[in-house]
Amino acid sequence: MSKRRVVVTGMGIISPVGNDIATAWKNVVEGNSSIGPVTSFDASAYATRIAGEVHDFDPVEAYFAGTDTPDDERRAIAKDFKRMDPFIHYGIVAGTHALRQSGLVIDGRNAARIGIAAGAGIGGLHTIESTALELAEKGPRKVSPFYVPSSIINMVAGNLSIYHGIKGPNIALVSACTTAAHNIGMAMRLIQYGDADAMLAGGAEFATTPTAMAGFCSAKAMSTRNDDPTHASRPWDTGRDGFLLSNGAGMLMLEEYEFAKARGANILAELSGFGMSGDAYHITAPSGEGAELAMRNALHDAQLQPSQVQYVNAHSTSTQVGDLGEAKAIRNVFGDHATQKGKFAVSSTKSVTGHLLGAAGGVEAIFSIMALREGVLPPTMNLVDVDPEVAALGMDLVPNKAEPAGIEVAMSNSFGFGGTNGTLVFRRV
């Protein structure tokens, strides 16, 4: 079976570096870190007291941004939004922005051919925590009837379907920090296989909650550079000491190529490859081998040779083991091509954004597409003293300053707890 081609026609982002594509991209290219003190709860007793929170975000205002919507409709949405976990707000708004950018009009003829694949790594923990406390204090009669639908992971997909009349496949894959990449990749498969002609796909997260932060602190997974938050996320730097937890969402509008072309859509890039793998190794530590396999599978799927890729947006989150493992995996997959400065580069935009967990693959897919379209490689910030083992691999890590580059193919990696890996390949159209 010859595969149907899948293209990207819309993008939506909510993130610590901005709540629209232009702002977020500008901050990532300029290396303006968004990490700061946690404000969503009192974190004074925590080993890590810094994170990447979303700022200047009113979900109702953001949902209707740029539209002329009557007050009645705004009031109805405002009522719904009061009963949703923040991760659902982020996902709905990012998905809606992606749909609007695509210009796709959903009507009775096409609604059943358009679907949604959007998940979260953790989901409605904020709501789950506060409801558990309420239950303990006031008893079961005081638990809201909206508790379950305001916290479960598939409600980004569910609500987007309701608001926009999207009647095709409606799913939410959950795979920790690979969530968004997997949702995008599987949405691509649904389009290729003919289950849908268009899919909104990505992930959302709001995990700066008391129990999630405490758990990551206990696992010693996060940076404790509390006195210097903007320099805390430093992938591949010798001084790296863990990731920075961030909130937000990244969503893509994907369409079958002929479907998009027929309606005169503005095509942003082609999603040409997707690869997955499992580590079979450890619950939190990566094997490295799994990362390699995901990248090789994605290249095979895209029918590309390693030498045809010019940029990898790495998963690297600023942890000792993970960063080195991925760097080695990339060097293994791309061989000597990986050392050709000017022809190949790797960077981690998490140095600026922090780690958006289940949304990371979505926002990084967006940055990979922007790199293709703008001919700019976003930098790895805070790369002052490169880990000697990483430096020995001889790859351009785009240290501290964006680089201009005419690139045709960009790859985006996502790896998650449980040993779950996903790689996406985007191509200029």
Place this chain on the structure above:
Amino acid sequence: MSTIEERVKKIVIEQLGVKEDEVTANASFVDDLGADSLDTVELVMALEEEFETEIPDEEAEKITTVQQAVDYIKAHTKD
């Protein structure tokens, strides 16, 4: 101190996201104010909280309009 009518009306406006002038005494939560079954459960919970009372489920089911809510509160609280 607001009257019971005013306090009930305020809760209905907040819970159901409706305009003040829609909340007439005889307005039905479901038929006139667009509430679904989950909304009505949460509305009753909000009334319980505001008036520090407990409304049994079989009584709650009978409260379908603004006036019925006001009447119930008046009959069951000391205000």
